[in-house]
Amino acid sequence: MKQTHLFTKTRREAPKDEVAKNAQLLIRAGYINKEMAGVYSYLPLGLRVLNKIVGIIREEMNGIGGQEVSLTALQDKATWEKTNRWNDEVVDNWFKTELKNGTELGLGFTHEEPLTQLMKDHIRSFRDLPVAAYQFQTKFRNEARAKSGIMRGREFLMKDLYSFNLDETTHADFYEKAKQAYIRIFDRVGLGAQTYVTFASGGSFSKYSHEFQTLTDAGEDLIYIHEGKKIAVNKEVLNDEVLADLGIKREELVEKKAVEVGNIFSLGTRFSDALGLVYSNTEGKPVPVVMGSYGIGPGRLMGTIVETYGDDKGLVWPVAVAPFAVHLVALFDKEGKVKPIADGLYEKLTKQGVEVLYDDRDATAGEKFGDSDLIGIPVRYTISAKTIAEDSVEKKDRLTGKVEMVKIADVM
Ligand code: ATP
Ligand code: MG
Secondary structure (H helix, E strand, O other), X not given: OEOOOOOOOOXXXXXXXXXXXXXXXXXXXXXXXXXXXXXXXXXXXXXXXXXXXXXXXXXXXXXXXXXXXXXXXXXXHHHHHOOOOOOOOOOOOOEEEEOOOOOEEEEOOOOHHXXXXXXXXXXXXXXXXXXXXXXXXXXXXXXXXXXOHHHOOOEEEEEEEEEEEOOHHHHHHHHHHHHHHHHHHHHHOOOOOOEEEEEEEOOOOOOEEEEEEEEOOOOOEEEEEEOOOOEEEEHHHOOHHHHHHHOOOHHHOEEEEEEEEEEEEEEEOHHHHXXXXXXXXXXXXXXXXEEEXXXXXXXHHHHHHHXXXXXXXXXXXXXXXXXXXXXXXXXXOOOOOHHHHHHHXXXXXXXXXXXXXXXXXXXXXXXXXXXXXXXXXXXXXXXXXXXXXXXXXXXEEOOOOOEEEEEHHHHO
C-alpha cells in the first residue's frame, strides 16, 4: 500500500482523556479511533493487525476441530431466564434494549445460552458428539471502568469456542487440546515468554479454570508466578489447598501484575441441564451434554502486544501480527533519481507477495522517520540518493534498532 493512498494521519497527541498506553499509541499512529470511553473503531492499519491475530486464532481453532459460526448480538430474554443470567443481580454488565412493542432484548456479553439452545436442534444421539463450535463476534459489556484502552472495551471482539462432549473424560481430553492450542496462539503472536497458564476459580463444576495471563503493568489482575514450572495462581484462589494441588510452595511464587488474555472453563452440565440439551445414549436413555467454553479477546491481545513491545518512539510489532512486513521509506531527491528506483522496488516486492507499506509522500526525512517509528513495522528500508549511489537501501530493525546496508538486488 502506498502511504499517499492511506487515509489515516499520524498525530502528535492522543486525546487528553486517554490514559492507556496502548490506546494512546494506536490512536497517534492512526490504527484506531476513540468514539467514546471503552468504544474504539478499527482503521485500516489497526484492522490489518486485528485480522492477523484473528487468522492465527482461527487456524488453531480449526486445528482442534472447531467449526466456525456467527451468532447474533441480539439476545432472547426467555433463553437467558432459564439459566437465571437475565437477572441484573447475577450479571452486572448487561446492555439491554427493547423492541417498539416493549419486548426486552439483550446485547450478548457471551453466548453459552443461545448456542446451547441452538444445539438442541442438532445434537440428538451419542453419534452426534463431540461438537466444537466457535465464532469471532462482537460482545457488549457495560464495564464499570473502561480505562485500559482496547484491553477493556464496552464493545469488543471475542473469539468464543464452546465444546459439547459425551462425558467428563472426553471433555477433559478436548479441554487439554484447547489448552495446548491456546499456548500455541500466545507463542505465535509473540507473547509466549510473558504468558502464564494460571489457575483460577472454576465455578461450581470444576475445581479450577485456566486463565492465560500476560505479565504487564497495564494488567488489572494480580497473579503469583512459579518460574520453574511456568505456571501461575490467580490471587483470587491462592490458598494452601491450591499450593498442595500444584505441588508448589508459597515462597517459590512471585507476585506480578498481569492481564487475562484468554480463559478456558469446564461448564459441566450447568447449561445443558438448564436448557435441556440431552443426547440419547446407546441404551436410548437421555443424558445431559458436558460442555466447556474457551474465550480470547483479539483486541485485548492486540492491546497487550502494544503494552509489551511499544517504546518511547511508538509501536513495535512482532512479525506475525504486523500490519505490513516492510516499511519502504523513500527520501526523494530534486534530480528525480530515487523515485523510479523506489517505485520499482515497491512493485517488485508487492508482486512477490511481500506486504509493503511504501512511504511515497512528499515529506521531510524527519517526518517520515518519526511516522515510521510510530507505526512500528518490523523492518524499514530507507532508499535515498545516498543509498542508491551504493545500489543499496538502508535496513533498520524496529525492535533492535540494528542498521545495515543491503544491496537493492539482495533485498528480495
Ligand atoms: P475480565 O476478568 O478481565 O473482565 P472476563 O473474565 O470477564 O475478563 P471472559 O468472560 O473470560 O472475560 O472473556 C473471555 C476473553 O475475552 C477474556 O479472556 C479477554 O481476553 C476478553 N475480554 C473480556 N472482557 C473484555 C473487554 N471488556 N474488552 C476486551 N476484551 C475482553
Ligand atoms: Mg475471567
